[in-house]
Amino acid sequence: xxxxxxxxxxxxxxxxxxxxxxxxxxxxxxxxxxxxxxxxxxxxxxxxxxxxxxxxxxxxxxxxxxxxxxxxxxxxxxxxxxxxxxxxxxxxxxxxxxxxxxxxxxxxxxxxxxxxxxxxxxxxxxxxxxxxxxxxxxxxxxxxxxxxxxxxxxxxxxxxxxxxxxxxxxxxxxxxxxxxxxxxxxxxxxxxxxxxxxxxxxxxxxxxxxxxxxxxxxxxxxxxxxxx
Numbered sequence: 001x002x003x004x005x006x007x008x009x010x011x012x013x014x015x016x017x018x019x020x021x022x023x024x025x026x027x028x029x030x031x032x033x034x035x036x037x038x039x040x041x042x043x044x045x046x047x048x049x050x051x052x053x054x055x056x057x058x059x060x061x062x063x064x065x066x067x068x069x070x071x072x073x074x075x076x077x078x079x080x081x082x083x084x085x086x087x088x089x090x091x092x093x094x095x096x097x098x099x100x101x102x103x104x105x106x107x108x109x110x111x112x113x114x115x116x117x118x119x120x121x122x123x124x125x126x127x128x129x130x131x132x133x134x135x136x137x138x139x140x141x142x143x144x145x146x147x148x149x150x151x152x153x154x155x156x157x158x159x160x161x162x163x164x165x166x167x168x169x170x171x172x173x174x175x176x177x178x179x180x181x182x183x184x185x186x187x188x189x190x191x192x193x194x195x196x197x198x199x200x201x202x203x204x205x206x207x208x209x210x211x212x213x214x215x216x217x218x219x220x221x222x223x224x225x226x227x228x
Contacts, residue, residue, distance in 0.1 A: 003029025006076035019070030033079025037061035042074035053092035097140030107164030182220035
C-alpha cells in the first residue's frame with residue numbers, strides 16, 4: 001500500500017502555493033507509505049524538474065526539505081510502503097527516466113522482470129530493482145521511440161500485468177490510469193483553478209474550492225490526460 005498525489009495548477013495565482021498545497025496532501029497519506037517520501041516539482045517550463053526523495057514519513061521529509069516553500073505549476077508526490085525492494089532514497093518515487101518525465105505508482109506488476117529483461121536487451125539501464133522503475137523506464141523508452149504520452153501509457157496497459165494506479169507527468173501533461181479492475185484507489189478533483197489526483201479523497205479535502213469541484217474516481221482501465 002502506497003499513496004500518490006498530484007496537482008496541475010491552471011490558475012497562475014495559485015503557483016506560489018504549490019508546495020503549501022502538496023504538503024497536506026502528502027501528510028494525509030503518510031500512513032499509506034511510512035517508509036519513504038518523494039516529490040517532483042515543476043517550477044517553470046524550461047527549468048529542470050526538482051526531485052526530492054528521502055527515507056522517512058511525509059511530515060518529516062516535507063519539513064526536512066521545506067517543501068511548503070516551493071512554487072511552481074505542477075507537482076506529484078508519493079508515500080511508500082516498501083513491499084518488494086529496499087527502503088532507500090534511490091528506491092523512492094517519483095522515478096524520472098527522462099528529462100521532465102516523472103512517474104509515481106501504487107500497486108504491483110507481476111511481470112516486471114520479463115519487461116525489464118526486454119528493456120535491458122534494448123540498452124535501457126536501471127538504477128534499482130523496483131518494479132515501478134520498470135514502468136517508468138518503459139514509458140520513457142516508448143516516448144523516445146516517438147510515442148506521445150497517451151500512446152506510451154496505452155502500451156503500459158498492453159504490456160504490464162498487475163494491479164496499479166499510475167500518475168505520470170511531463171512539462172506539459174498530467175495523466176492518470178488505473179488497471180482494468182481498478183484494484184488500487186484514486187480520486188480526481190477538478191476546478192477551473194487546478195486538477196488534483198490522490199489515492200484517497202481525504203488528501204484533496206483541504207484544497208481551495210474543492211467543495212465545488214468535479215470529483216470522481218477514474219474508471220477501470222480508462223486513461224485521463226490534461227494539458228497545460
